[in-house]
Amino acid sequence: MPDMLVQHRVYNYVGIVIGKTRIKELFEKQHDNEECRVLLPCGKVRIASEANLRHIDRAEYNRLLSSLPHEKMMGGRSHRSGAYWECIKKTLSRFWTPSQDLQCIRIFPREHSTCQMCGHFPITWNHVLQNLQTGRELIVGSECFENYQVLTGQQVIFPKRYRQIADDLNSRWPNCVAISERDEV
Numbered sequence: 777m778p779d780m781l782v783q784h785r786v787y788n789y790v791g792i793v794i795g796k797t798r799i800k801e802l803f804e805k806q807h808d809n810e811e812c813r814v815l816l817p818c819g820k821v822r823i824a825s826e827a828n829l830r831h832i833d834r835a836e837y838n839r840l841l842s843s844l845p846h847e848k849m850m851g852g853r854s855h856r857s858g859a860y861w862e863c864i865k866k867t868l869s870r871f872w873t874p875s876q877d878l879q880c881i882r883i884f885p886r887e888h889s890t891c892q893m894c895g896h897f898p899i900t901w902n903h904v905l906q907n908l909q910t911g912r913e914l915i916v917g918s919e920c921f922e923n924y925q926v927l928t929g930q931q932v933i934f935p936k937r938y939r940q941i942a943d944d945l946n947s948r949w950p951n952c953v954a955i956s957e958r959d960e961v
């Protein structure tokens with residue numbers, strides 16, 4: 777089978793399809809049954825909907841690889857504006873300080889929710905983050921859930937039952953999640 781070289785239609789990153797995932801929490805489109813695991817040139821894996829991927833040949837892949845800016849190669853985070861990052865920084869500074877621990881206590885789907893990190897509406901996947909020291913909770917959408925970890929640089933604690941999700945997040949952002957030894961947190 778030839779390499780499945782692709783470019784993401786929205787984020788522009790290029791990569792190789794190396795498999796599929798059925799973990800809905802990671803999906804770009806909640807109505808998909810499965811989505812592609814795309815290996816980026818930097819070695820990280822992103823999950824993408826088949827509908828968002830454009831198949832390209834080796835020559836185009838090589839051309840894009842040498843012409844796209846570095847951050848596009850890293851998975852397309854750069855599409856978010858400075859205002860977005862300012863907004864989640866502000867939310868975080870009110871919710872958490874670097875000496876405190878964060879854990880993800882629940883992940884569940886509920887349509888028409890609002891992300892309490894950035895104010896985005898609607899989100900479908902609700903990630904409930906809890907500050908272990910203050911007990912306060914914050915409901916965060918899928919995208920912010922990944923992004924705020926870049927800002928804090930701190931591991932979030934996951935209960936064992938979310939091991940699969942945790943492993944997948946760690947494969948994209950090495951060591952961003954730690955798994956609790958206890959079953960429930």
Ligand SMILES: [Zn+2]
Pocket residue numbers: 891892893894895896916917919920
């Ligand atoms: Zn958000």
